[in-house]
Amino acid sequence: xxxxxxxxxxxxxxxxxxxxxxxxxxxxxxxxxxxxxxxxxxxxxxxxxxxxxxxxxxxxxxxxxxxxxxxxxxxxxxxxxxxxxxxxxxxxxxxxxxxxxxxxxxxxxxxxxxxxxxxxxxxxxxxxxxxxxxxxxxxxxxxxxxxxxxxxxxxxxxxxxxxxxxxxxxxxxxxxxxxxxxxxxxxxxxxxxxxxxxxxxxxxxxxxxxxxxxxxxxxxxxxxxxxxxxxxxxxxxxxxxxxxxxxxxxxxxxxxxxxxxxxxxxxxxxxxxxxxxxxxxxxxxxxxxxxxxxxxxxxxxxxxxxxxxxxxxxxxxxxxxxxxx
Numbered sequence: 001x002x003x004x005x006x007x008x009x010x011x012x013x014x015x016x017x018x019x020x021x022x023x024x025x026x027x028x029x030x031x032x033x034x035x036x037x038x039x040x041x042x043x044x045x046x047x048x049x050x051x052x053x054x055x056x057x058x059x060x061x062x063x064x065x066x067x068x069x070x071x072x073x074x075x076x077x078x079x080x081x082x083x084x085x086x087x088x089x090x091x092x093x094x095x096x097x098x099x100x101x102x103x104x105x106x107x108x109x110x111x112x113x114x115x116x117x118x119x120x121x122x123x124x125x126x127x128x129x130x131x132x133x134x135x136x137x138x139x140x141x142x143x144x145x146x147x148x149x150x151x152x153x154x155x156x157x158x159x160x161x162x163x164x165x166x167x168x169x170x171x172x173x174x175x176x177x178x179x180x181x182x183x184x185x186x187x188x189x190x191x192x193x194x195x196x197x198x199x200x201x202x203x204x205x206x207x208x209x210x211x212x213x214x215x216x217x218x219x220x221x222x223x224x225x226x227x228x229x230x231x232x233x234x235x236x237x238x239x240x241x242x243x244x245x246x247x248x249x250x251x252x253x254x255x256x257x258x259x260x261x262x263x264x265x266x267x268x269x270x271x272x273x274x275x276x277x278x279x280x281x282x283x284x285x286x287x288x289x290x291x292x293x294x295x296x297x298x299x300x301x302x303x304x305x306x307x308x309x310x311x312x313x314x315x316x317x318x319x320x321x322x323x324x325x
Contacts, residue, residue, distance in 0.1 A: 099243060117175065118168040123179050126181055128154055129181040132231070136231050144260065144263070144298075145267070146323070149304075153304075166283075178197050181205060183205070193207070208223070220236065252274065254270075256271070265297050272289040286306075291306070306319050
């Protein structure tokens with residue numbers, strides 16, 4: 001699926017949204033603005049009439065900025081012991097919830113919020129782009145399948161350096177996030193893309209775009225591609241959160257597909273649930289649940305189990321799985 005096909009899919013797909021205020025369903029299309037009938041004024045500025053090439057090399061004054069340092073947890077205050085430091089806030093929060101309750105309507109305190117949107121966090125799946133694109137250079141279907149499994153497990157490693165759990169900001173309906181990655185060991189080709197998630201990027205860069213396509217229920221869609229290697233990924237995830245007493249659970253409902261265009265192979269993956277543990281003391285996060293990775297064309301599939309830490313004893317952050325054909 002190309003970015004054009006993916007965009008067409010999103011445009012043609014009609015979501016129904018539920019408004020808790022009006023207690024009725026309404027169609028998102030009713031909220032769209034007809035740009036053909038709306039006067040849109042493009043503000044004057046140095047980038048107004050620039051080409052992709054000129055915009056890509058434009059000096060914003062941040063050429064030496066380390067954007068990753070913005071999220072450096074060494075400078076970020078962890079929540080510490082919630083019960084001791086935020087007791088009154090915790091009591092107010094617990095008064096709003098009950099076991100099994102959906103948390104989408106609960107206002108959370110700012111001290112447990114991540115510094116970025118959920119859409120940006122999905123880009124972490126491609127923080128190691130070399131592990132994503134290496135699959136296309138392998139000869140046998142078995143090697144390619146094993147490589148996809150390695151990439152999938154590796155994708156969950158790129159996250160907050162701190163073990164303390166924090167919640168990302170909820171994206172608003174229609175919010176988008178896009179970025180691009182340089183691939184280690186792969187120099188830029190000098191050829192620019194004219195379409196895709198990030199037009200004007202080099203063909204040897206991995207580009208990413210995410211959009212919040214539904215608010216109730218909260219559904220995010222994202223797409224990534226590497227034009228030179230002809231590999232892409234598209235996914236949708238519906239996050240369903242619930243209060244579990246001493247923990248908060250988030251079910252990631254949906255699937256993603258890795259496509260190797262030159263081999264006509266598609267690898268479908270599902271996602272584990274996330275859990276915020278020990279919310280009464282120092283919160284920490286872990287993944288749990290069974291996921292499946294399948295390739296219909298080659299017949300290979302994998303069953304992987306993200307094991308949660310037992311209540312008494314045991315170790316956190318363990319997985320077990322099997323690959324089959």
